[in-house]
Each structure stands twice: as structure tokens, then as C-alpha cells.
Amino acid sequence: MEKVLALIEEKKQKFAESGLFEFMRDQSIDPRQRLAFAPCIAPFTMGFGELNEYLFREEPTNDPLQAIVNNHTYEDDHHWWWFLEDLETLAIDKSMKFSESLKFVWSEETKASRWVIHQIFRYAFGASPTTKLVILEVIEATGDVFLSMSALIAEELRTITKKEFVYFGYSHLAVETGHTTGTAGVEQLIKDIQLTEETRQEAFKIVEDLFEVFTQFTDELLVHAKTHSFDQPFAEPREILQPLKVA
Numbered sequence: 001m002e003k004v005l006a007l008i009e010e011k012k013q014k015f016a017e018s019g020l021f022e023f024m025r026d027q028s029i030d031p032r033q034r035l036a037f038a039p040c041i042a043p044f045t046m047g048f049g050e051l052n053e054y055l056f057r058e059e060p061t062n063d064p065l066q067a068i069v070n071n072h073t074y075e076d077d078h079h080w081w082w083f084l085e086d087l088e089t090l091a092i093d094k095s096m097k098f099s100e101s102l103k104f105v106w107s108e109e110t111k112a113s114r115w116v117i118h119q120i121f122r123y124a125f126g127a128s129p130t131t132k133l134v135i136l137e138v139i140e141a142t143g144d145v146f147l148s149m150s151a152l153i154a155e156e157l158r159t160i161t162k163k164e165f166v167y168f169g170y171s172h173l174a175v176e177t178g179h180t181t182g183t184a185g186v187e188q189l190i191k192d193i194q195l196t197e198e199t200r201q202e203a204f205k206i207v208e209d210l211f212e213v214f215t216q217f218t219d220e221l222l223v224h225a226k227t228h229s230f231d232q233p234f235a236e237p238r239e240i241l242q243p244l245k246v247a
């Protein structure tokens with residue numbers, strides 16, 4: 001498994017160079033605007049809670065690797081609640097017709113957000129605990145990059161608004177960095193998993209493919225954040241970035 005983890009680390013560094021993170025890091029842009037894509041992550045965030053509960057988890061189990069996966073799912077299956085709280089804190093939890101909100105969730109603007117979930121489902125359905133761990137490691141790696149960036153923004157917003165962000169903020173990042181595996185011993189256990197050449201090649205493909213769809217996801221978020229004012233996330237897209245630059 002060591003080689004697979006090394007590839008994930010390599011891909012993670014590349015992923016961190018995506019345009020979205022450059023945008024999120026740019027302090028000349030209003031911090032609220034740097035999270036203006038927030039509604040677009042809904043399909044991913046809500047879907048991921050469900051994947052943990054119904055796809056990754058298998059109870060009861062005698063398999064030590066599936067037990068690691070299970071532990072992980074109990075931590076990650078409810079983070080979507082934090083996302084809903086942050087929508088309220090960001091003041092974008094607007095009233096809208098049910099049909100309008102459905103249209104947004106299934107729109108072109110949120111296509112990559114849904115596609116990530118579909119691809120995770122495709123690879124994790126009926127998969128071995130080892131494959132599930134590979135997938136979870138990729139999700140952890142991308143989540144770490146994203147949350148490290150969003151937590152900085154949440155911190156800026158906390159200073160301005162005195163409000164805490166539970167999904168985008170440091171508390172979520174702290175949970176994510178602490179739970180891949182629970183303990184150092186478990187991390188070593190994952191590293192030491194022996195793969196056949198065939199399963200290693202399969203794992204490489206999953207890592208490549210998932211990083212690809214996560215990158216498409218960040219591209220989609222960047223387009224949304226650049227074409228929607230943070231306080232009108234459901235309006236028609238338009239170029240709004242320049243006027244929102246902090247002087």
C-alpha cells in the first residue's frame with residue numbers, strides 16, 4: 001500500500017495548485033466571496049454523508065480493515081449537518097420554491113459536485129475494505145487541502161462577524177486530520193497492507209480517476225464563485241469578481 005499512499009501524496013500536492021485554492025487564498029477578495037461557491041458543494045456534502053452510512057460501512061464485521069473503515073464512517077456521516085449550519089451563518093439559507101432548489105441541486109452548475117459522488121459510488125460499491133481505504137485516503141487528502149483553505153477564510157470571517165463556521169472552519173479540519181485512521185498504529189497497519197500487482201494497479205487507477213473528478217469539482221466551484229455574488233448564489237451567472245475586490 002505504501003506506493004499507493006505515495007501516489008496520493010503526489011496527487012495531493014498537484015491538487016493543491018488548482019485555481020480554486022489560489023482564489024480562496026487571495027486576500028484581496030472579500031472573504032465571503034471566496035466561499036461564494038458554498039451552495040454548489042451541497043450534492044457532494046449531502047451525498048458523502050449517505051455514502052458513509054450505506055456504502056462504506058458494513059456492520060457487523062470481523063475484518064480489521066473494514067473495522068477501520070467503519071470507524072471512519074461514524075465520524076464522517078453527519079458532517080453535512082455542519083454544512084447546513086454554515087449556510088445559515090453565511091446568510092445564504094434563502095427561502096425558495098422547492099422546485100427551484102431541486103433545479104439548482106440538479107443543475108449544470110453542480111454537475112461535478114454530483115459526479116464525484118457517482119464516481120465514489122462506482123468504485124466503492126461492493127469493494128474490498130482495502131479498496132475502500134484507498135478511496136477514503138483520497139477523500140481525506142482532497143478534504144485536507146480544501147478545509148485548510150476554507151478554515152483560513154472562516155477565521156477571517158470570524159474576526160469580522162464574530163460567528164463560528166462549523167463546516168468550513170478549523171474545528172472540521174481538526175476532526176478530519178485526526179481521524180483517518182484513529183491512531184498511529186492504524187496508520188501503520190494501512191501502510192503495511194500487502195497488495196498484489198493487480199490490486200495495486202487497480203488502486204493507482206482509482207487514485208488517478210478520483211483526483212481527476214475532484215479537480216473538475218474545484219474547477220466548477222471556481223466558475224461559480226467568479227460568476228455569482230456571495231449574497232445572490234442562485235442568480236444567473238455574471239462576471240462579478242472585480243467589483244468585489246477589497247481596495
Ligand SMILES: [Fe+2]
Pocket residue numbers: 076079172176
Ligand atoms: Fe468531514
